[in-house]
Amino acid sequence: MGRPNRTPQPGKTPEPKKGQLTSSLRQFLVTPADLATQPHGADGSMASEESAPSSPASEVLTSGTERPPWLDLLRALPTKEDLHSATSALGATIRQDIQALRADMQGLSDRVGHMEATCDSLREAQHTLAEAADSSSEQVRGMALHIEDLDNRGRRNNLRLRGLPETEDSPQQLQEILLEILNEILGRDHQAPIEFVRAHRALRPKGAPDSPPRDVICCLANFALKETILKQARGRQSLTYRNQDLQLFPDLSPATLTYRRALKPLTRVLVAQQIRYRWQMPTGLLVHTQRGPFLVRTHSDYIALGTELQLPAINMRWPDPLDIYTAARNPYPRPALPQRTRGGRQEATRPTGTAR
Structure with missing residues (x-):
């Protein structure tokens, strides 16, 4: 028996078959290349219905209000000519910048070369000046030693006596005291003659009453006698004068x-x-x-x-x-000088070389 035919219900469309669905979907797939090759009308829509595909998608594209938004984006994309002109301008700019950079590098290279040459000349000048300064320093040191030797030669006949009480003694009284002390060292009579050139205290201000006395400096006319006195003084265990311990040195x-x-x-x-x-x-x-x-x-x-x-x-x-x-x-x-008392008040000694 055959199956009776059903009448289609109103409001429902007939369902297509599987093969028919596949063939109908291909009509809606329109590539951008197909859209670009199709001519446009005066109002921007597709040219004619004869050249357009007979599909619902072509009907949507022909209307100006129904165009998809990605179509304008595709039209705004740069072309090959735009890219070529942009890259050409960029290349020209880069080449110009490279030329300017090369010029700057060449200028820097010239300046560095000039600075290196200047540094070499300055190094040679500094080496020459250093050698001259060292030579001058050695010469000044030699002159300082020579001055020291001359100063000692001027004092070669001098004796320095330390520890002699400081009283109101005149140079004549100092010579009489020295005559007694030196003759005792030589083992001679206290009144034996010794020729003095001069005799005086050390050339500095008198110190406080409780400070050590200033040294006595005497210059003998006979250098051999001075050396004999020093030799005899080194052999003695002690040197005294009126119960005062004394020390005898060469004046340097x-x-x-x-x-x-x-x-x-x-x-x-x-x-x-x-x-x-x-x-x-x-x-x-x-x-x-x-x-x-x-x-x-x-x-x-x-x-x-x-x-x-x-x-x-x-x-x-x-x-x-x-x-x-x-x-x-x-x-x-040098050791600080002793302080002096003035009016019962102790006064600090003024440093050497300063103004009063």
Whole structure:
């Protein structure tokens, strides 16, 4: 028996078959290339219905109000000519900037070359000036030592007596006291004649009543007699005058005394190890070692002496004659002078070289 035909219900469309659905969907797929190749009318719509596909999508595209938004976006995309012109302008700009950069680099290279040449000339000039400064420093050091030697030669006949009570004594009274003391050292009669050139106290202000007395400086006319007196004084255990202990020294220049004061740490170690030494003029130290005398005059000699004698580490800097003669930066200051009393009030001693 055959199945009776059903009448279609109103309001419902007939469902297409599977094969028919696939063929109808292809009509709605319109590529952008197909849209670009189709001619447009005067109002911007598609040209004619004969050239358009007979599909619902073509009907939507032909109407101006129903165009999809991505169509304007596709039309606004740059073309190959636009990209070519943009890249050409960009390349020209980059080439221009590169040329300017090359010019700047060339200018910098020239300036750097000029600066290097200038630095080389300045380095050579600085080396020449350094050598000249070193040579001048050595010459000044030599002149300082020469001045020190001349100062000591001017004092070669002088004796310095320390510890003699300071009274209101005149140069004549000082000579009489010195005559008695020196004759006692020589083992002669106290009234034996000794020729004095001069005799006076140290040239500085008188100190406070409780301060040590100023040294007495006397100049003998006979240098051999002066050396004999010093030799006899070294052999004596003590030297007294009217129950006052005295000390007798050769009169040396302030620079020599400063030099020997700076070497005191070294001489203290030599005395502790019972190593004999002797001062040299104008500056220097003659040390008696097992291999013979060792003369120390410079810092390198001092280092070699410490290595030779295996001396302990000494915190000492070798004195420089330029520092000794430069009062503004003298690292070896002289002891402060005693203070004086004026009107029952103690007054500080004025530093050397300052205005009153």
